[in-house]
Amino acid sequence: MYLIVGLGNPGRNYVGTRHNIGFEAVDTLCAKFDIKMNKEKFRAVCGEGRIAGEKVLVAKPQTFMNLSGESVREIRDWYDIEENHILVIYDDISLPVGKLRMREKGSAGGHNGVKNIIYQLETDVFPRIKLGIGAPEHPGYDVKDYVLGKFSKEEVKILIPTVIRAAEATETWIAKGAQTAMNQFNG
Template sequence: MYIIAGLGNPTKEYVGTRHNVGFAVIDTLAAKYNIDVEHRSKRAFIGKGMIAGQKVILAKPQTYMNLSGESLIGLVDYYKIDPASELIVVYDDVSLPVGQLRIRKKGSAGGHNGIKSIISHLKTEVFPRIKVGVGEKPKKYDLADYVLGHFTKAEQEKMTEGYEEACEAIEKILSGEIEAAMNRYNRKVHEKAEE
């Protein structure tokens, strides 16, 4: 069984913000596979289903971003999940262009407070993650204001494409093809940069 966790902030005012792209990917996945993510467990909304022949739990922690680890450690312990091979975390990244993905098997928090909290609670940096680019913060912007802001219409179109690609990447990872997913989606960033 896999836990696929999208990070974000609960409550209506955060819907559609840059910081909530993890929730948006879970919503896209849930709609695609008809999984109802409405059940409350371990301070998260969760839904169970099948994707790419694997049993999955889709999770949207409700602890607020900076405390994401509190919810995830509860889910990981309860379902006896090995984070290194059975957890996928999806979250926003301000160092990537809008809608671009970067997939990693492990790594530091890179300044992301949600990931910092997860690493602290799981006591490991080894878990697959999918970063979804939300664009670089403009100069003179406060980072918190930027990530809690909304996308422009043009950005929203790119993000919708990014959410679909994140779902495809998750399907590949669930099929045991994380290397193929990394090769496909991580390369795209470099190709765009070179154009």
Template sequence: MKLIVGLGNPGNKYEQTRHNVGFHVVDLFAKQQGWAWSEQRSRAMLASGTFGSEKVVLAKPLTYMNNSGESIGPLMHWYKIQPEDVLVVIDDLDLPVGKVRLKSSGSAGGHNGLDNIIRHLHTQNVPRLRVGIGRPAHNRMETIDYVLGIPPTDERILLTTGEERAAEAIPLILRQGVAIAMNAINADPEAQREAEEKQRLRREKREQERVRREEERRTRAEQLEQITSEEQVVPPQDER
């Protein structure tokens, strides 16, 4: 059994804020699977179903972000699951807007909701799926104002793309497990394209060098042949 937790703040006031990325991702996944948010337990809204042969429960804590552990701890106890069977979906200030990364464990990285979960579970071994929200362009802007702010249209487009990518990553995680899925999810398409372009340029350079060497070899062969031909020419006889 797996428990997938999207972190956010309840209520219409926070619905479209950057900090509610986790809610958005599990909402998307629930919609894709046709699962309804029809149950409430341990101060969380729940949706559940079967993925493959495994039962999966989706949760949106109603405790507000900074107290998420107060909901997740009791839920894990109720379902009798271990931290490694939980996936927490969060927003991340340290990732560019829309970037998605999967991590199996580690510190909360300054995310108060994840930090509260870690403190309640007494372990950092909690897998987390992170969606980048970037940092404020103006350093004077308080972090709390930024994460609780509604992104402008151009940023919202990038963020929505990231949320969709994260929702699409969940089936991969469920099928392959966190350790294997990380390789695919964390691959940076742009970096991969740059690497492929560098490989292409290296191949072109090697081919150009090969052609140059071949031309030099052919030129030397022609010069040698010409010298040999000249040496074989019989000088005219003196008729005197």
């Protein structure tokens, strides 16, 4: 079984914000593979289905971003999922808007949701897809305000193909492995 986690914050106030691009990517993935996100368990909204012939559980933690690892750990422990079968999709302020980068492991890079997942899983060795949201144009701009801000119409146009590519990268990761997915989708 594979676990695919999209990071974001629950509630209407956060829909369309930069920090919720992980939720958007998971929604796109679920639409592509007809996975219904109709269960609430492990402090997450979840759906089960198949991608590339493999059973998957897709989750959107409802713990708020900074405690996402608690939900991920509960799911991992319940289903006994190996870390290399856990894919986390989230926003990255260090990448330009629309850029996608997949990694097999690594630090949190300042992302508090990922930091909590690393803490809860006690490892940084799990695959992830980082989706570029750009950085504030002004150096003094508060990062929290930026990531909780909404995308502009121009940014949305750039990001639509990016979340579709994230779904494709996820399918490739499951079907052919992380190395193939990274070679194909990292640009």
